[in-house]
Amino acid sequence: MPRKKREPSFDELLSSIEKMSKRQRQQLMTKIIKENGYADNRTKKFINYDLQEHMRKEGFGKVCPNCGSTIIVKAGEQENGIQRLKCTDCGHRFSYFTGTFLEKTKYSWDVWVEFIYQMILNHSLKQTVSALVEEYLCPSLSERTVFNWRMKIPEVAKEVRQPNLIGVVETDEKFIHEGQKGSLHLISPFDKNSTRKARKTAKPSKCGSMGPEFGTILCALDHTGHTI
Numbered sequence: 001m002p003r004k005k006r007e008p009s010f011d012e013l014l015s016s017i018e019k020m021s022k023r024q025r026q027q028l029m030t031k032i033i034k035e036n037g038y039a040d041n042r043t044k045k046f047i048n049y050d051l052q053e054h055m056r057k058e059g060f061g062k063v064c065p066n067c068g069s070t071i072i073v074k075a076g077e078q079e080n081g082i083q084r085l086k087c088t089d090c091g092h093r094f095s096y097f098t099g100t101f102l103e104k105t106k107y108s109w110d111v112w113v114e115f116i117y118q119m120i121l122n123h124s125l126k127q128t129v130s131a132l133v134e135e136y137l138c139p140s141l142s143e144r145t146v147f148n149w150r151m152k153i154p155e156v157a158k159e160v161r162q163p164n165l166i167g168v169v170e171t172d173e174k175f176i177h178e179g180q181k182g183s184l185h186l187i188s189p190f191d192k193n194s195t196r197k198a199r200k201t202a203k204p205s206k207c208g209s210m211g212p213e214f215g216t217i218l219c220a221l222d223h224t225g226h227t228i
């Protein structure tokens, strides 16, 4: 007779947490938030601790954003678990998130990683929101918020140090038609002080693809596969 699969006891479940990977623990937290229907203070702390750990490992919080000093001490914890840091030279207080786009975020590290992954996959706002709402449980997330995040990422990416290309380097350029979707005042690309009419369809430009209506993106690739 086949043995009936026994449900694990609560104690067994608890002890299995120790063996869980970080990813599995995150999934467990996500499940608990979903069951509760909200993120309580402890969950928020957990999210912030996890985010903070990533920031610390990436080397944030080592330099005072005010005076550049590297003599930084810990100065207590906020209610939401965020560590306060203090510069011993100028007394400035800050956190591991100060000056980064994760400042004041309530979303977990995994949500951000998934969001960027969705961006790389070129998924639509709708697809991104539904993936984050369903699998990462961000019930209050709107397309507007995700749109704003998307606007932030290219700004942040500009600060990432680019690799030095070596050996044979191939370059090519790409021209992108300017767009001001969502703006009430469309600025003319020919004269910054005047406005332009809305384009109804993607009509080709009268000035070719090299005129002021186009932004140029230069791409380069070396034989090791490094790209800029």
Ligand SMILES: [Zn+2]
Pocket (backbone or CB within 6 Å): 064, 065, 066, 067, 068, 069, 087, 088, 089, 090, 091, 092
């Ligand atoms: Zn300072």
